[in-house]
Every structure is written in C-alpha cells, then in structure tokens.
Amino acid sequence: MSFRGLFIAVMLSTAMIVSAFVLQSKRPRIETDRPSADLVKATGKCADCHRHETSAVVHEFEMSLHSRKGVTCLDCHQPTKGQEPYDHKGFTITRKLTSSNCRSCHEKQVDEYMRSRHAAPAWAAVTGKADFTPEQIAFSEAIHKGAVDRPPHPLTAVEGLAAVNKGCRQCHDVGKPNPDGSIGSCTACHARHVASVELARLPETCGQCHMGPDHSQLEIYHESKHGVLFNAQRSGMNLSARPEKLSTEDMPVPTCATCHMSGLEGEKFTHDVTERLSYFLFASVSDRRPTYEAGRRNMKAICLKCHTNPKIQEFYGSAEGVVRSTNKLVKEADEIIAGLRKDNLLTPEPFDEPIEYIHFDLWHYGGRTAKHGAYMGGADFVQWHGYYEIVNKMAELKKSAEEIRARASKGEAAPKAAASSDPSARPGGAADASGASK
Amino acid sequence: MHPALPSKGWLGRPQFWVELFAIGNIGFLAVDVGVAHAINDFEDPAEYIPVVFSLACAPALVLAMLLGGLEPAPRGRFPFDRPRWRSGVAWAVGMLVGWGSLSVGVAGLVFHLKGDFFEQMTLKNLVYTAPFAAPLAYAGLGLLVILNRMVNARSREWALWIVVLAAGGWAGNFVLSTADHAQNGFYYSSEWASVVASAIGFGFLCGVLVAPDDRRLRTLVVAIMLTEILVGVLGFGLHVYANIVRPTSTLWSSFLYGAPAFAPLLFADLGILGLLGLWALTVNRPESPTAIPRSGE
Numbered sequence: 001m002s003f004r005g006l007f008i009a010v011m012l013s014t015a016m017i018v019s020a021f022v023l024q025s026k027r028p029r030i031e032t033d034r035p036s037a038d039l040v041k042a043t044g045k046c047a048d049c050h051r052h053e054t055s056a057v058v059h060e061f062e063m064s065l066h067s068r069k070g071v072t073c074l075d076c077h078q079p080t081k082g083q084e085p086y087d088h089k090g091f092t093i094t095r096k097l098t099s100s101n102c103r104s105c106h107e108k109q110v111d112e113y114m115r116s117r118h119a120a121p122a123w124a125a126v127t128g129k130a131d132f133t134p135e136q137i138a139f140s141e142a143i144h145k146g147a148v149d150r151p152p153h154p155l156t157a158v159e160g161l162a163a164v165n166k167g168c169r170q171c172h173d174v175g176k177p178n179p180d181g182s183i184g185s186c187t188a189c190h191a192r193h194v195a196s197v198e199l200a201r202l203p204e205t206c207g208q209c210h211m212g213p214d215h216s217q218l219e220i221y222h223e224s225k226h227g228v229l230f231n232a233q234r235s236g237m238n239l240s241a242r243p244e245k246l247s248t249e250d251m252p253v254p255t256c257a258t259c260h261m262s263g264l265e266g267e268k269f270t271h272d273v274t275e276r277l278s279y280f281l282f283a284s285v286s287d288r289r290p291t292y293e294a295g296r297r298n299m300k301a302i303c304l305k306c307h308t309n310p311k312i313q314e315f316y317g318s319a320e321g322v323v324r325s326t327n328k329l330v331k332e333a334d335e336i337i338a339g340l341r342k343d344n345l346l347t348p349e350p351f352d353e354p355i356e357y358i359h360f361d362l363w364h365y366g367g368r369t370a371k372h373g374a375y376m377g378g379a380d381f382v383q384w385h386g387y388y389e390i391v392n393k394m395a396e397l398k399k400s401a402e403e404i405r406a407r408a409s410k411g412e413a414a415p416k417a418a419a420s421s422d423p424s425a426r427p428g429g430a431a432d433a434s435g436a437s438k
Numbered sequence: 439m440h441p442a443l444p445s446k447g448w449l450g451r452p453q454f455w456v457e458l459f460a461i462g463n464i465g466f467l468a469v470d471v472g473v474a475h476a477i478n479d480f481e482d483p484a485e486y487i488p489v490v491f492s493l494a495c496a497p498a499l500v501l502a503m504l505l506g507g508l509e510p511a512p513r514g515r516f517p518f519d520r521p522r523w524r525s526g527v528a529w530a531v532g533m534l535v536g537w538g539s540l541s542v543g544v545a546g547l548v549f550h551l552k553g554d555f556f557e558q559m560t561l562k563n564l565v566y567t568a569p570f571a572a573p574l575a576y577a578g579l580g581l582l583v584i585l586n587r588m589v590n591a592r593s594r595e596w597a598l599w600i601v602v603l604a605a606g607g608w609a610g611n612f613v614l615s616t617a618d619h620a621q622n623g624f625y626y627s628s629e630w631a632s633v634v635a636s637a638i639g640f641g642f643l644c645g646v647l648v649a650p651d652d653r654r655l656r657t658l659v660v661a662i663m664l665t666e667i668l669v670g671v672l673g674f675g676l677h678v679y680a681n682i683v684r685p686t687s688t689l690w691s692s693f694l695y696g697a698p699a700f701a702p703l704l705f706a707d708l709g710i711l712g713l714l715g716l717w718a719l720t721v722n723r724p725e726s727p728t729a730i731p732r733s734g735e
Binding site: 001002004005006007008009010011012013014016017020023024027031032033034048051087089090091 | 612616620622623624625630633634636637638640641642644645646648649652654655658659688691692694695696
C-alpha cells in the first residue's frame with residue numbers, strides 16, 4: 001500500500017471528524033443541551049423542539065410532579081370535547097388548556113372549584129351573566145344566589161375597556177367561561193407547565209389578586225404573626241407535600257391555602273374556597289352565609305391544629321364584633337345615600353357623583369379591610385386602613401350630603417362627575433384599549 | 439483499456455451501471471424531495487421544480503438509453519450498430535438532462551441558502567437552515583450524466599472522475615449528516631457514526647485519487663464502501679424505527695416530521711458509486727505502462 005494514498009486518506013478523514021467535533025463543542029449550550037431520554041419520553045418528544053423554542057416551558061415542566069410521574073405534554077394538550085383541534089408538527093393538540101383538560105385526571109378538584117366563588121361568580125363580578133350559558137347560570141345561582149345572574153359591574157362602564165382588560169379581567173379570569181363550555185383555568189393558581197402545588201400554597205399566589213385597598217389579604221397576612229413566622233421559617237418547610245398527607249410537620253405555619261383549602265392532618269382538602277367561610281366579608285354589609293355553622297366548624301378544625309379551643313372562640317368572638325361594628329357604620333352611610341336618593345338629590349346612575357365614590361370607598365376599602373384584618377390577625381389593617389378610613393370617609397360623606405342638601409334648598413344643581421354618555425369616548429375607553437382583547 | 443474488457447458484455451462493464459445509478463437516483467429524488475418539501479407544505483411554488491424535474495428526467499434518460507444504447511457514448515464515439523440520429527438524439531437528451539440537473543442543483547443550493555443563513559451567518563443558522571448541501575445531489579448526478587457523454591467510459595480519466603464524484607458525494611454526506619444530527623443535538627451518541635463514516639468515505643476515496651494504482655488501498659476502500667452500505671442500511675432501519683415508535687397522530691406525520699427515513703440510504707448509495715468507481719479504476723488500467731506505479735501493486 002502506498003504511503004501517499006494512506007496518508008491523504010487518514011489525514012482528511014481525521015481532519016473532518018475533528019472539525020465536526022470542534023464545531024459541535026463550540027455551539028452554545030442551549031443548542032446542544034438535550035433533554036434527558038426520560039423527559040423526551042414524558043413529553044412525547046415535544047421537548048425535542050421546545051428545548052430550542054420556548055425552552056423555559058420545558059424547564060418548568062421538568063420541575064413538575066407531572067413530569068416525574070410520566071404525564072406527557074400530550075396528556076394535557078389532548079383536545080377535549082368542544083376544543084378546537086390544532087395540527088402541530090404531526091401532533092393533534094389544543095393550544096389553550098382549560099379546567100376541562102385538568103378534569104380528566106383531577107375531577108374532584110375541578111368539581112369543587114366549580115362550586116366556589118373562584119368559578120362563575122368571579123367572572124360575573126366584572127361582566128355580569130352575559131358570557132355564561134343558562135345551565136352555568138342555573139348551576140352557580142343555586143349555590144351563590146345573585147352572584148352570576150347580575151349586570152356587569154358599573155365601574156366597568158365608567159373606567160372603560162383598557163382598565164377592564166388589563167385590570168379587572170386579569171384577576172377575574174379565574175372564573176372566565178371557556179369556548180369548550182368549561183369555566184376557568186387551573187393555571188391561575190398552579191401556573192402553566194410546572195402545575196405546582198407548592199406554588200398554590202404560597203401566599204404570593206393568592207396575593208396576585210387578593211391584595212390592594214379593596215381586599216388586602218396579602219398585606220394583612222404578611223403583617224400577621226402567621227406571615228411573619230412563615231417568612232422566617234419558609235426555607236424549612238415542605239410546601240410540596242401531597243395534599244392528602246400534608247401535616248403540621250411539613251408546614252407548622254399556615255399560608256392562605258392551609259386555612260382555606262388544605263387537608264391538614266386528616267382534614268378534608270378542598271378546592272371550594274368557600275367551604276370554611278362563615279360571613280360574606282366582601283359584601284358592604286356582611287351577613288352570615290347560609291353555611292355559617294359548617295363554615296365555622298370547618299375552619300375551626302384547621303385552627304385547632306395550632307390553637308386551643310378557648311383561644312379560637314375568643315378570636316372568632318372579637319372578629320365577629322368587628323363585623324357587627326363595621327356593618328353598623330356602613331349601614332349608617334347607606335342610609336345617608338338612600339335618603340339623598342329618596343329625596344331625588346342623586347341620580348339613579350352609580351358613580352356619576354362624587355359622594356358615590358366616597359360611599360363606595362367607605363365600605364369597599366375601609367369596611368372590607370377592617371373585617372378581613374379582624375379575621376386574619378392584621379391589627380394595623382383593622383385600625384388605620386380599616387376603621388380610621390371608615391370614620392374619615394363617614395365625615396366626608398356627611399359633609400358632602402349636607403352640601404348637596406344645602407345647594408338643593410337654594411335651587412342649585414348637585415356637582416356631577418365628568419362623564420361622557422359615550423363609553424368609548426371616555427378615558428380608558430375602546431379607543432384607548434386598541435389591541436386589547438375584547 | 440483492460441484487455442478482457444471488450445470481450446465482456448454491457449453487464450460486465452461499469453458504464454451501464456453508472457448510468458443506471460444516475461437514472462435511479464434522479465428518479466428517487468422525486469420521492470425524497472417530495473417528502474422534504476411537504477414538511478414545508480410546498481410554501482414556495484419553486485419547491486415543485488425538483489420533483490417535476492425528477493419525474494420527467496428519469497424516464498427521459500431511460501428513453502435515451504433505449505434510443506442510443508445501454509451505454510451512453512461521447513460524440514464521435516457513437517456505436518456503429520445503430521443509426522447515427524438515434525445516438526445523436528440520445529446524446530442530446532442526456533446532455534439536456536445533465537445540464538438541467540446541474541442547474542437545478544446549483545439553483546437549489548442558492549434557494550436553500552437564501553434563508554436565515556445569509557441574513558446572519560451564524561453556526562445556529564447553518565445548522566437550522568434548509569439543508570444547503572442537499573440540492574447538490576442534483577449537481578452531482580448531472581455531472582455524472584454529462585461525464586458519461588463527454589468522456590470515453592473505457593478511459594482512465596472516466597474512472598477517476600467517477601471516484602471524484604463519489605468523493606464529492608461523501609463530502610456532501612458529511613455536511614448533511616453533521617448538520618442534520620447537530621440539529622438533533624447529537625441526542626444519541628450513535629449519531630456520530632454517520633459523521634465518522636462519511637468523513638472516512640471522503641478521506642479514503644481522496645486517498646485513492648492520489649494513489650489510484652495502489653491495489654491494496656483500493657481493496658481497503660472496497661471494504662470501507664461495503665461497510666458504508668451496511669451503515670446506510672442500519673441507519674435506515676434506525677430512522678424508520680424511531681418514526682414508528684414516535685407517538686404522533688398518524689404514521690405519515692411521524693415520517694414527515696420525524697427522522698428522514700431515506701437519508702441514511704445515501705450512505706448505501708454513495709457506497710455503490712464508490713464501488714463502481716473502484717471497479718472502473720481496476721478495469722480501466724493506465725494506457726501507458728510508465729503510468730503504472732510499481733510499488734504497492
């Protein structure tokens with residue numbers, strides 16, 4: 001064999017092989033890093049492509065219990081009844097998942113959620129009953145009378161589409177009816193792809209919506225001893241414990257989910273967040289719920305994991321005192337407004353006169369905050385963000401009512417809030433909400 | 439010329455097989471390119487051109503074979519046993535197909551490179567762009583068809599050009615298998631086998647070009663080409679298996695979006711062309727005794 005031919009053959013072959021190895025080694029990690037064989041099996045090969053596009057989705061899924069249990073992307077993205085099938089690279093999937101997709105495995109949880117105020121009542125609170133089927137309305141009204149068969153919230157007309165789309169709906173989407181006939185999406189609390197029970201147990205998850213002046217639960221929680229202890233001890237807790245097996249050893253300090261949903265040490269866990277409630281705290285005047293006794297009993301069973309019965313009784317007694325006291329103040333404000341309306345000194349339209357905003361703030365901000373503060377151990381919110389705001393607004397309300405009556409006696413018109421009759425022409429109306437989904 | 443060659447029939451001479459190789463490959467490219475462009479849903483009408491070209495040219499070459507004889511001949515070397523016009527028409531059809539195939543290949547290369555790669559010449563775009571080396575298959579086959587009609591198939595030069603074209607095919611195969619498997623991130627380490635195999639195919643055929651009369655080297659390369667055929671068949675099996683076990687909605691979509699089933703057969707294909715080239719080198723000995731190297735023979 002001639003050395004010349006062999007030399008050329010070996011040199012060229014080697015040079016090519018080495019160059020291929022070198023090129024591959026120089027490529028960025030995102031291109032060459034492959035999902036594990038198990039993950040590819042679990043994702044139905046979706047990870048093959050999605051590692052390059054939307055890589056975070058794959059990483060989120062890798063962290064999930066779904067992935068560890070061998071649930072595939074296709075299992076969740078399989079179109080269910082009423083969902084539009086979408087052909088994607090040889091797979092028939094649905095792009096937008098709803099609670100209906102989760103229901104195939106988590107039927108009990110979805111059914112419980114459907115009975116909660118997180119379902120239809122959440123969406124109807126903004127847009128009224130317009131988006132629901134008669135069956136959905138009947139189902140929800142049987143549980144939450146008047147919560148769905150209602151008109152849209154009057155503020156949506158005043159504030160306009162831009163505010164509604166990027167504001168109200170972002171939270172109230174949790175109960176939005178879907179085209180497939182289902183309601184809401186579990187991802188609101190569990191997040192997409194990671195489908196995390198740990199995430200749903202974090203106060204910040206509930207606090208995405210339950211915060212701010214109208215229902216400051218997150219702020220109240222962080223002020224409370226529960227919140228302080230949780231923030232100090234969080235690193236030592238097992239927030240991803242199975243709901244059926246969650247114990248005070250896993251979470252010696254409660255978060256929102258612990259008190260309202262979790263199956264702590266043998267107690268039944270639920271996705272109906274109303275099961276442990278006794279009062280309609282969100283209402284202007286808070287009445288007892290029809291399930292008052294059961295609600296108290298269910299919640300106290302959880303309280304008993306950490307507190308003695310006398311302490312719980314005392315806590316509930318003082319909190320109910322706040323509800324009664326707040327109700328009294330709000331009723332007084334309601335009577336002032338009702339008196340003005342009776343005397344034709346206010347128009348029937350809501351939110352077109354300044355005094356209506358004062359009245360709304362009084363119960364919607366101050367009133368709710370005082371009551372929530374009382375039930376969640378937030379002293380500052382009972383006092384300064386609660387009662388102080390109520391009495392402050394009450395003084396303003398009374399003064400404003402006197403002025404209206406005084407002007408009326410002189411034959412002057414009451415001052416009106418600037419509002420156009422054309423909703424789309426108002427600031428934040430359709431013209432400003434361009435590009436937003438309707 | 440090999441003394442025994444004239445006495446052998448067309449079945450015993452490499453040129454007929456090389457022409458058959460070209461016809462078969464041009465024809466089969468219709469299926470291969472059809473599947474490849476179906477992934478793209480034939481978004482650009484130009485994507486139909488290679489499919490239509492293949493479907494038209496393979497029968498045209500068969501027709502030329504029937505008209506001009508089983509072995510194409512350059513002008514001036516037309517066979518005496520048939521009318522000259524028939525050989526002329528066959529030659530013209532062959533040259534037309536050859537140049538057409540060459541044009542389709544080069545145009546395809548330009549079209550494929552028109553994608554992201556030229557906008558941003560990054561390694562990523564090189565890996566994820568349309569396989570720019572793939573259309574060169576047409577160029578190679580076009581050159582093969584033209585070669586059969588420009589150079590005397592019983593000459594040493596013709597044999598060397600066959601080896602050159604086979605080596606070129608292996609170079610393309612190296613680029614394609616490296617880029618394709620890089621796209622897959624070399625998920626299985628076995629995917630490196632095709633890169634190594636195509637590099638060896640190219641390197642050793644180049645070795646033969648440098649020392650064409652080295653019989654031992656040629657024997658070694660024959661063994662390598664036979665191994666390459668096995669690699670191709672094994673790769674075909676692995677690609678098909680991967681597609682069958684793939685959880686997709688239909689088997690067709692699995693093959694459409696999955697591993698390219700026919701791609702590994704290019705190894706077997708080029709192994710055959712390499713073997714034809716080596717055969718031609720063996721039978722088309724150097725005319726001048728001085729050209730025959732003494733050592734290694």
